[in-house]
Amino acid sequence: MNSAVILKQVPDTEALIKVKPDGTGIVKEGVKFVINPYDEFGVEEALKKKEAAGSGEVTIVSIGPDRSVESIRTALAMGADKGVLLKIGEDEYSDALATAKALAEELKGKDYKIIFCGKQAIDDDMAQIGPMVAELMGLPCVTVVTKVDVSGDKAVCSREIEGGKEIVEVALPAVISCQKGLNEPRYASLPGIMKAKKKPLDIKDTKLDAPKATIDKWENPPQRAAGRIIEGDDAAAKAAALVKALRQEAKVI
Amino acid sequence: MDYQISREVFFNLGGPHGVPRLIVYAIALLVMAAFIYFLVKKIKVWRLGQPEKRTDKIVTRLWGIVEFVFLQIRILKEKLPGITHLFLFWGFGVLFVGTALIVIQEDFTLLLFDARFWYGAFYKWYSLALDLAGLFALIAVIVFAVIRYIVKPERLDNKPTDAISLILIFLILISGFINEGLRMAATEVSTNPKVAAMSEVLAGAGDEFLREMPELTDEQLISKANENPAFTDTPITEENVYLVRNGYYYDNNLAMWSPVGLTLARAFNSTMSEGGILTFHKINWWIHLLLAMTFVVYLMLGKLMHIITSSLNVFFRKLEPKGALKPIEDMENAESYGVAYSEQFTWKLLMDGDACTHCGRCQDNCPAWLSDKPLSPKKIVNDTNDNLYERAPQLFKKVASEEIESKALIGEANELDAVWSCTTCLACVENCPVMIDQVQKINEMRRYKVLMEGEMSKELTAAMQNMEKNSNPYGFGFHERGNWAEGLPIKTLAEDPDVEYLYYVGCAGSFDDRYKKVATAFVKIMAQAGVKVGMLGQEEGCCGDSARRAGNEYLFATLAQTNIETFKSYNVKKIVTTCPHGYNCLKNEYPQLEGGKFEVYHFTELVLDLIKKGRIKLNKSVDGIKEVAYHDSCFLGRYNDLYNQPREIIKSIPGTKVVEFTRNKSKSYCCGAGGARMWMEETIGKRINHVRTQDAIDKEYKTIGTACPFCLTMLSDGIKELGKEESMQTIDILEMVMKSMDIK
Numbered sequence A: 001m002n003s004a005v006i007l008k009q010v011p012d013t014e015a016l017i018k019v020k021p022d023g024t025g026i027v028k029e030g031v032k033f034v035i036n037p038y039d040e041f042g043v044e045e046a047l048k049k050k051e052a053a054g055s056g057e058v059t060i061v062s063i064g065p066d067r068s069v070e071s072i073r074t075a076l077a078m079g080a081d082k083g084v085l086l087k088i089g090e091d092e093y094s095d096a097l098a099t100a101k102a103l104a105e106e107l108k109g110k111d112y113k114i115i116f117c118g119k120q121a122i123d124d125d126m127a128q129i130g131p132m133v134a135e136l137m138g139l140p141c142v143t144v145v146t147k148v149d150v151s152g153d154k155a156v157c158s159r160e161i162e163g164g165k166e167i168v169e170v171a172l173p174a175v176i177s178c179q180k181g182l183n184e185p186r187y188a189s190l191p192g193i194m195k196a197k198k199k200p201l202d203i204k205d206t207k208l209d210a211p212k213a214t215i216d217k218w219e220n221p222p223q224r225a226a227g228r229i230i231e232g233d234d235a236a237a238k239a240a241a242l243v244k245a246l247r248q249e250a251k252v253i
Numbered sequence B: 001m002d003y004q005i006s007r008e009v010f011f012n013l014g015g016p017h018g019v020p021r022l023i024v025y026a027i028a029l030l031v032m033a034a035f036i037y038f039l040v041k042k043i044k045v046w047r048l049g050q051p052e053k054r055t056d057k058i059v060t061r062l063w064g065i066v067e068f069v070f071l072q073i074r075i076l077k078e079k080l081p082g083i084t085h086l087f088l089f090w091g092f093g094v095l096f097v098g099t100a101l102i103v104i105q106e107d108f109t110l111l112l113f114d115a116r117f118w119y120g121a122f123y124k125w126y127s128l129a130l131d132l133a134g135l136f137a138l139i140a141v142i143v144f145a146v147i148r149y150i151v152k153p154e155r156l157d158n159k160p161t162d163a164i165s166l167i168l169i170f171l172i173l174i175s176g177f178i179n180e181g182l183r184m185a186a187t188e189v190s191t192n193p194k195v196a197a198m199s200e201v202l203a204g205a206g207d208e209f210l211r212e213m214p215e216l217t218d219e220q221l222i223s224k225a226n227e228n229p230a231f232t233d234t235p236i237t238e239e240n241v242y243l244v245r246n247g248y249y250y251d252n253n254l255a256m257w258s259p260v261g262l263t264l265a266r267a268f269n270s271t272m273s274e275g276g277i278l279t280f281h282k283i284n285w286w287i288h289l290l291l292a293m294t295f296v297v298y299l300m301l302g303k304l305m306h307i308i309t310s311s312l313n314v315f316f317r318k319l320e321p322k323g324a325l326k327p328i329e330d331m332e333n334a335e336s337y338g339v340a341y342s343e344q345f346t347w348k349l350l351m352d353g354d355a356c357t358h359c360g361r362c363q364d365n366c367p368a369w370l371s372d373k374p375l376s377p378k379k380i381v382n383d384t385n386d387n388l389y390e391r392a393p394q395l396f397k398k399v400a401s402e403e404i405e406s407k408a409l410i411g412e413a414n415e416l417d418a419v420w421s422c423t424t425c426l427a428c429v430e431n432c433p434v435m436i437d438q439v440q441k442i443n444e445m446r447r448y449k450v451l452m453e454g455e456m457s458k459e460l461t462a463a464m465q466n467m468e469k470n471s472n473p474y475g476f477g478f479h480e481r482g483n484w485a486e487g488l489p490i491k492t493l494a495e496d497p498d499v500e501y502l503y504y505v506g507c508a509g510s511f512d513d514r515y516k517k518v519a520t521a522f523v524k525i526m527a528q529a530g531v532k533v534g535m536l537g538q539e540e541g542c543c544g545d546s547a548r549r550a551g552n553e554y555l556f557a558t559l560a561q562t563n564i565e566t567f568k569s570y571n572v573k574k575i576v577t578t579c580p581h582g583y584n585c586l587k588n589e590y591p592q593l594e595g596g597k598f599e600v601y602h603f604t605e606l607v608l609d610l611i612k613k614g615r616i617k618l619n620k621s622v623d624g625i626k627e628v629a630y631h632d633s634c635f636l637g638r639y640n641d642l643y644n645q646p647r648e649i650i651k652s653i654p655g656t657k658v659v660e661f662t663r664n665k666s667k668s669y670c671c672g673a674g675g676a677r678m679w680m681e682e683t684i685g686k687r688i689n690h691v692r693t694q695d696a697i698d699k700e701y702k703t704i705g706t707a708c709p710f711c712l713t714m715l716s717d718g719i720k721e722l723g724k725e726e727s728m729q730t731i732d733i734l735e736m737v738m739k740s741m742d743i744k
């Protein structure tokens, strides 16, 4: 079973994010980039489906600057067969629609039974790529999926909805966006890492359409004010001071 | 007359020229051939393993044989079994050498140079030595039998070969003594008046006759003797020729040199006739010979094999720092990593299996075993060995490893949980009398699981991913690494590279709230003592100890190489660490990588030195603490022999003394966090840290002193979880030093 995974490289969850002084983006120096965790579920699921079918290829498709190669290689090390990087400049930006168009262009005409992607990227949280790619390719799309069972030309997916589960049957090919809980991404084996260095990785210079939605400005979240330790001679005095502060300064009681 | 202070070889069995001697030689040849056959077979099995160079530093290796085989230094670490073994080893050794000396005289010096040495004063001391050696060995065998079959400690699993070996040795010794007693009964202390009379006659026969006599056949003796005037009255015939030989050695003084033999001889003389004694001697002599020959063949077949294999094992032992795991050679081009089939171990790790004496000392000191985990280092060694022998016949037939039918090495022969239960505390390695390396074996299996299959517990996977992404197992962003030191009197090398020591803080010092206080104490102490140290801040990375001990050699190499590059970029020469894991890793393992040689110190070394030089002044006792139970960190103690430094430091604090755990120093009980166990759940059996905390509770100790972040965490948790927070505490040595120096 051939499938593709749309993968985005994002800053590590623990990375220190600072907005550039001019508000045009974030400072990337010293930031560790990793595979978007939701996309990683997609990679794992694609590999699982391939293993279950006993044949097929998993292709990783990504849009991003040069450094994205590293993340594609990580997916190849996990077991994916080949990668494509639609390469754009480090600070080049377009909107989700332009990005989805470029991806759909790359993905169409290949015989992918399922195109996996994360339910959203953890950096900009747009959650648009999956549905847009599906729409542009004329494919059905199931989002926020926690379980996929493939049988023949159909897949039965569970998706998380408020307070419960929804079971969706979808005709393949389809786009499936992955949610936490779908699987446990594997730890790449060392032979996998070594082999990944030699797997085909196509880097295509890509020009994205001009954005229709643009970002005006980035801002840091407001600084949290420092806490205060209430002083006092004994517990009773401290308690009294605390009540006073809560009533008069914070005005919460 | 000195020639008479000796004895006839093959006495009562045709003498030196009789047929029995030839039969014995024939048997001995067969036995030697069998011995060599079985030895070669073993060697072939070991050679199924992977290559590994163990022939460097020959002198050191040979010296090891003296230390560990002849002097039995390791074995003596445990008193009763140690001394008993020493008795048996030396008892049997002396008997062996004694027998060999006779062979040397009879088949070598006498044959080639017509020279004898086995007579006179030498013979007397020889007799005494062998007599006592036999006695000591006999006592030892009995003590061992009592330990094994009456005391029955858990660590000894009694197999048939143990009983066979003890019984065999026992019978050899007993039949030997009976031989001695019977021979002496017929010669040295014969009650036959004719023998005494013959002895008189011989006294007059002259030196030349006496010198030649032991060599003569019966016919020669008869004709030669009858030429001599001393024999005119009692001519020698075939019937009484035995009297000449017996009379020749008739001498009460000589018998005194064989006290056990003498006692037995007297007993025989008082209960048996001379004819009976001689017949019994003949039968018993053959029994003794056959037993001894069986022993030689059995040397290669059962328990006794360890005499050969453990000596070889000592010779081929690991000479690298004991705390360093072996790297994977040429990781880029290797086809597989770690060990999934027993033949993938190096030949030396395979030989370990045959060298094991089943003494169980490793198991007795293993924190995993003692907390009811499925891991016993003894079992690891022996189950792997059984697995090897199960596979060997097919391997000789060149069947590919994957196709051989046998128990799976990991999962069947060795339980997977056993492989993951190891805290790499090194207690097994340190206490094994024959230098077996259990930890490398376990690590190779972990390497396979992690590097080939990517299979390990979830929590460990998360820790490794954290190390990959942020160079620390805790999962904090790497940019936060230097934050703990804000406002402290220490700069990064980027700010000021001109320092005496680089302080390698490590992950715990950087991220663990409790241990940050210890790192802070260290910085303040150094500042007060006027030692200029710098740090790397966010440029520092995880040392890689946990990654390596968890089997992730690739991650270790990546982390280590990154650190080495950073150290080199600042031209770092001397490094000091507070964490023993970082210390061991940087000191003993980084040198395996290119450019990885630095002078590495642990704070206990540096602080003690500064105390001695008077640069650190310990002024007062700390929080009224009068006694500290010092808990040895495995990575300081067993790994690097830093046992005394931390104790000395504590003792230097006014009014403070060190008290000991029952299990201390090289037998110290791990806190449970080594070997990346820090990052895994502990779900089987008792919790190792509880067991250790309980040790302190049992002794009613109030304060546990540590010098390792993991020990500090584990024992603090232990105290909390066992509900002793009110009455007990943990404290790091550095915190004590800081307070004693009156630094705020």
Ligand code: SF4
Pocket: B362, B365, B366, B367, B368, B369, B375, B376, B377, B421, B422, B423, B424, B425, B426, B427, B428, B429, B438, B439
């Ligand atoms: S290193 Fe420690 S935990 Fe591991 S097997 Fe040896 S004694 Fe047991």
Ligand code: SF4
Pocket: B355, B356, B357, B358, B359, B360, B361, B362, B363, B377, B378, B381, B428, B431, B432, B433, B434, B435, B436
């Ligand atoms: S491995 Fe060493 S300590 Fe353990 S049983 Fe064998 S000989 Fe004894």
